[in-house]
């Protein structure tokens with residue numbers, strides 16, 4: 001049976017952080033995405049997920065909370081304190097060798113510039129959290145915020161939860177299992193290789209993306225996250241630190257939560273006894289880390305002017321967090 005074609009103004013592909021932000025701010029837009037919240041919806045928070053404070057994130061939080069039905073939460077800022085562990089000693093500062101070792105352990109190469117990893121080498125990060133009427137902090141403020149964005153988008157019928165099966169940039173259509181959507185403007189937040197594979201017709205964009213794929217591949221390195229009970233040292237250290245980077249070889253980072261600690265484990269086959277904690281849950285082989293980043297994918301792709309790419313995997317740039325997505329979205333306003 002021939003699929004019905006529905007005309008839309010702006011179509012946003014993907015409903016993770018980037019898609020939800022784009023859909024929240026873009027006028028007359030509709031998000032088409034499966035598995036809303038994307039990477040935010042892992043079985044537990046895999047590490048520090050911080051709404052890093054600046055004027056843009058403060059504005060975003062305000063805009064979202066204005067539409068919230070729940071007025072019992074207030075946004076406040078606090079500092080997340082970062083530690084660095086080498087030879088069993090945790091400190092606020094780290095050496096140049098630390099950076100090299102960390103880069104080798106986690107990226108398998110020697111890189112001394114701290115740019116998009118190890119929290120850019122900072123001692124602390126100011127971020128926004130939500131507290132309830134009793135002053136109790138919401139443990140996953142980042143996810144809390146995005147669940148609220150999702151709720152509002154659903155109420156406004158701005159989200160179509162369907163899988164995209166084809167994108168035709170020549171005829172300006174996006175096809176799902178049920179319908180064909182005709183767009184005037186397209187914003188893709190999909191992983192760039194998913195986007196590449198969904199493209200039909202032999203457009204200029206297909207050629208450029210295929211060339212990029214042949215030279216670079218769009219592979220992601222897997223990461224392993226283990227949720228564990230605190231050991232004695234954790235209980236002591238969590239009084240001073242929110243998360244700690246380590247070059248001691250077992251895990252590269254531990255993040256303290258109220259009742260548990262999450263380790264970013266370097267080798268998922270490591271003997272569990274070496275962890276020194278009771279393991280509650282493991283998520284292994286999560287494809288997260290890109291080996292290289294593009295500075296500006298738009299220039300490289302020379303895509304049609306009605307197509308935009310937003311987000312870490314759509315722009316293939318590991319630096320992209322919520323802040324960078326907001327910078328881009330607000331720059332257009």
Ligand SMILES: Cc1cc2nc3c(=O)[nH]c(=O)nc-3n(C[C@H](O)[C@H](O)[C@H](O)COP(=O)(O)OP(=O)(O)OC[C@H]3O[C@@H](n4cnc5c(N)ncnc54)[C@H](O)[C@@H]3O)c2cc1C
Nearest residue numbers: 014016017018033034035038039049050164311312321322
């Ligand atoms: C461990 C970790 C810690 C982080 N910490 C921070 C932090 O502290 N601060 C910060 O600001 N950022 C942080 N980030 C970054 C931020 O969360 C990411 O930028 C974000 O998770 C990626 O969002 P995204 O929307 O670009 O992609 P995704 O979350 O991958 O979303 C893409 C969406 O597209 C959907 N999709 C895929 N294929 C299709 C299809 N064919 N049809 C329809 N839909 C499809 C997927 O289901 C998904 O919902 C962190 C990320 C990770 C992984």
